[in-house]
Amino acid sequence: xxxxxxxxxxxxxxxxxxxxxxxxxxxxxxxxxxxxxxxxxxxxxxxxxxxxxxxxxxxxxxxxxxxxxxxxxxxxxxxxxxxxxxxxxxxxxxxxxxxxxxxxxxxxxxxxxxxxxxxxxxxxxxxxxxxxxxxxxxxxxxxxxxxxxxxxxxxxxxxxxxxxxxxxxxxxxxxxxxxxxxxxxxxxxxxxxxxxxxxxxxxxxxxxxxxxxxxxxxxxxxxxxxxxxxxxxxxxxxxxxxxxxx
Numbered sequence: 001x002x003x004x005x006x007x008x009x010x011x012x013x014x015x016x017x018x019x020x021x022x023x024x025x026x027x028x029x030x031x032x033x034x035x036x037x038x039x040x041x042x043x044x045x046x047x048x049x050x051x052x053x054x055x056x057x058x059x060x061x062x063x064x065x066x067x068x069x070x071x072x073x074x075x076x077x078x079x080x081x082x083x084x085x086x087x088x089x090x091x092x093x094x095x096x097x098x099x100x101x102x103x104x105x106x107x108x109x110x111x112x113x114x115x116x117x118x119x120x121x122x123x124x125x126x127x128x129x130x131x132x133x134x135x136x137x138x139x140x141x142x143x144x145x146x147x148x149x150x151x152x153x154x155x156x157x158x159x160x161x162x163x164x165x166x167x168x169x170x171x172x173x174x175x176x177x178x179x180x181x182x183x184x185x186x187x188x189x190x191x192x193x194x195x196x197x198x199x200x201x202x203x204x205x206x207x208x209x210x211x212x213x214x215x216x217x218x219x220x221x222x223x224x225x226x227x228x229x230x231x232x233x234x235x236x237x238x239x240x241x242x243x244x245x246x
Contacts, residue, residue, distance in 0.1 A: 015149025018164045025143045026171060032058040033175050048117030049126045056134040063142040077141045082209030085216070091199045092216035096223025097230070099192030104231040104243065108185045111176075123225070132217035139169050139197065140204040140213045148205070162201035169197030196220045 036055035043050045067077045103110040118126065147161040173193050176186050196217065203212035235243045 016146040018147045018160060021143060021146040022164060022168055022171075025138070025146075025168060028062050029059065029138070029172050030175070032056075032062070049122060052126055052131070056130060059138045060134050063138045066142055067145075072145075077145045078137075078204055078208065078210035078213070079141070080209045080211075082207040082211045085203050085207065085212040088199050088203045088212060089215045089219040092196055092219035093223040093226075095192050095196050095199070096220040096225075097227035098223075099188060100224045100227030101231055102188050103185060104228060106184070106188075108188065109182055110185045110188070111181070114179070114181075128218055128221045132214055132221060135169070135172075136200060136204075136210050136214045136217050139165055139172075140200055141210050143168055144201060144204055162198060162205050165201035165204070166194055166198035169200070170194030192220075 200213040
């Protein structure tokens with residue numbers, strides 16, 4: 001009597017065409033940016049974080065909705081435990097310090113106008129935590145998983161996905177040009193965040209988790225603060241007074 005034995009074979013997920021995924025996710029980002037601009041001016045004045053909350057809330061909803069609709073486990077999108085890669089986190093920190101240092105050193109306005117209404121606690125919550133978390137779920141969780149097409153760390157898939165992920169993250173910041181940021185400041189920001197995107201993408205690819213990527217992103221934002229603090233102290237020691245904002 002013949003006995004038929006069936007075995008379960010794991011079939012890898014088909015990766016998206018990187019260019020198609022790039023356009024899709026960038027269009028979603030542009031749509032959330034446009035929607036956030038509909039926030040009433042009165043609300044923006046009362047709550048400086050309202051526009052960011054609207055935009056990033058929509059980004060998170062769309063990304064999580066797309067993940068669930070895909071039928072894949074959330075663990076495939078990086079929702080798994082992993083140790084923080086302190087080397088990559090330090091790279092993020094250094095990029096944040098460098099970006100702020102160059103901006104202040106050349107007397108550029110940077111993001112001062114956009115951050116004027118934020119208290120320090122608002123910066124910690126909305127920039128260090130919320131922004132880092134949402135942008136990593138959106139870029140490294142949703143987009144990078146589409147491009148890699150695998151549920152587990154794969155060096156071959158990572159080679160393309162990390163580059164595309166960095167390019168997406170840099171491209172998302174072109175919205176600053178349309179938000180009134182001066183071109184020199186934008187150039188410095190772009191030169192800082194694009195390498196950050198690559199660092200975070202490598203962290204995601206190596207670990208299969210969003211945790212190290214979020215840590216590197218938080219490191220960048222914290223580095224921006226400490227870069228400004230170090231500049232102010234250095235300027236005070238050298239000149240005897242604090243720097244004047246342009």
